[in-house]
Amino acid sequence: MLDLIKKIRSIHVMVVVVLLLIGTVIKFSPWQNAGKSGKLIAWDVTSYYAYLPATFIEKDIRLTFVEKDSTFYHEHQMYWPETAPNGSKVIKTTMGLSFLYSPFFFVADAIDDDSSKARGFSETFEFWLVISSLFFTILGAIFLRSFLLKHFTDHVVSLTLISIYFGTNLFYYITVEPLMPHAYNFFLISLFLYFTDRWHNCSTFRNSLVIGLTLGLITLIRPVNGVVLLFFLTYQLEGITKFKNRLKLFYEKLPLLLVISLAAMLMLLPQLIYWKSLTGQFIYNSYSGEQFFFTNPHIIDGLFSYRKGWLLYTPIMIFGLIGLGLSIKNRISSLIVLVPTVYIMFSWWNWWYGGSFGCRPIIDFYPILAIGLGSLLSKALETKWSKFSTLSIFGLLICFNLFQTLQKKSDAIHWESMTKEAYWHNFLHRYPQPGYQEKLHHPDIEKAKQGFDEY
Template sequence: MRERRHRMALLAAWAGVLLLLFRPQLHGMDTVAYYAWLRSAVIQGSLDVSDEFARFGYLSERGRSPTGYRINEWPVGTALLWSPFFLAAHLLVRIANGLGIPIPADGYSAPYLALTALGSALYALLGLELLRRMAGRVVPPAAACWGTITAGLASPLVFYMSAHPLMAHAVDFFVNALFLREWAGSPPAGLRSRFRLGLIGGLAASVRYQNATLVLWPALEDLGHLARAPREGLARLLGFGLGAGIGFLPQMIVWRVVFGSWIVGNPYAVAGAGSFDWRSPHFFDVLFSTDRGLFVWTPIAVFALIGLIGPLRELQPAWARLALAQWLAQVYLVGSWSAWSGAAAFGPRLLIGLVPAFGLGLAALFEAVRRRWGLRPVVALSLAAIAWNLVLLARYGMQDVPRMGPVPLEELWLGQLTFPLRVLGHWERILQALQRRY
């Protein structure tokens, strides 16, 4: 009964967010680029995305690749995971047309956008449930539930699974949670489990290229095992490598067709959209900058990190090591990129893949607090963090804070206290925003 109650609490939180904030809209270059792969392949039977970029006014910014295709440097994995929802919409539209209901079967009409966006939201829910169950293996259900809900609602994930679901970030969160769950739950010596883990890791890298860091840690494990038990270690390494190759193969096929090469080192550089400096000059900016820095925009991440370093390391040292290694790798990688802030973004969106690790850290920390002081401080911290994030989300939506660029710290933090007092003067705008779905 308690397990069921916590599952229902998570579902209720997710549904409540969607009822208020769900916006299945294509706006901004990134959403068009991710969606273009899917719409072009299904509706036009091609990987040339000229029609999609032209429809939304981005064609003049898009050149041609060496093979003659319109350049689209964004990865293809999100479109693959969206495809069941898009195809379901296509089928429903065809049925409606057969019944005399005139809905355009063009990939742009409302059913396509609504079901594809709902797919992102459902992947977020699946990721949260995976995280809750995983946390429940090391802490009691209450701490696991509160840690999971806080990780979801007090981070940028809540925005990208509801108000901006046609970005890749909700899917990114899901594949990271799935990878973490598979790594923690499978016998490391099993060839099938290693293959599955590699498959998920390869798919994750085709959702967001930076997820390639995920495959480093199992590969290092297998290399270490290779030195101790060569035959078994080699089998593990081959199984993992084969799975990763198959998981990433769709991206390689797209690269081969569009760019003429199976491997493209930095697809964004092809379009002149970003470069890397491996000294990671923005490592600390990613954490502390007022331009979407993790600890500045998402303060609960500080508590999550404390949970990873302390309580989780005592409960599950291997989990803590993997989570911290991935955390450092992601901050380093994002800090190496010239577009490290994510440009127009609600919070540190480029680090949403770390939300599963932060959920585990919060669950472990909440359990340590509960054992010492009871559940009330846990609930208070969780609700305060969620309220902070939702107020910030409202301010972002109403442009009380700029959509991109640095925000003075006093304006960002003090505004969190004054905005609820000022919001009464904007209630008409808020009601209009909540009613607008398309």
């Protein structure tokens, strides 16, 4: 059996993974809730998406049309703008995700018979946006596989892909809430890792341009994700001698580093122009009343709590973290990204990130953690006993993740109010059990915004 697993080719595994993901999306058909409770274009996605219908359907990026019937737009979760000090209506999130939505939005706009009524929020639009998520999921799998093959054997890459796509909450954000940014960011960071490796082996103008544009788009979707630049700067850095050589390399390649910088700025320019035209400022904080509390990070809660602990709801990533310690060449570059990312992530006032399954912002960095999984699997497959035990554990954790995905979809795992009592009350139950609601503890939003514990 183990020898058979070793013969499986990663290209075949990738195709099967993609087909299973597509099949699951078709089974769930999340776009069918358009215009109803549970629709995809809602909450955060409303803001990520708002740039497109406002610009190309309403022809009014200033959102003055919202003021004519603000109750209608608010109740239907179509636009939730913030009001700037000068009175302008500003879309809360940055526009990066709209760039990736846009080709599929234009297809939907061209074929939707109900566009004049739904104004860009019909089932047709949701369907084509789901197609966009699947499209970038496929690209993410292609580039992640290509990157991992530069570091691991083909069968290790196969097992890593299976673990990432089915053993983590990435599966949930591809199949249940596909319009959230995580599948898109997963693709972009996979692309960034792939071209980082190419650049360090072949520093060309083309590779520099792609890295810069990708870095800019990563930052435009979620500004704090720009920390991934550190991976490029420290890629395969092993010691002080390599550090000196790296500085020498960057000095020699200064023109190409300038290309990277200018390309990244080019991607950010539309956002700066948008903010300047509406608020009078090139840099505008649209998250009024929300902030980071860097002196009171909730790192332990973010990693282990029943409310939203990353490693509780995605335990397979414990092995990803362990594996990073085994990755000699990529240990520094991975940890120098992940350590500040975790600190910043859990310093946000809403460290549990609202309604979500597990810790969702860390999903963006799973391509880096795939290095850790690959390193651990490489070591584990060296002996027959460790092969069997590791594959058994991984198999159980993948099944556990898939079951918890169904629990979350059925509300047996609450989106933000889980407690120890509630978790174990529904443990291994697909649907919520009687008495479950009484065991939940809803967060105190106002306390959290002031930097206090949400309990």
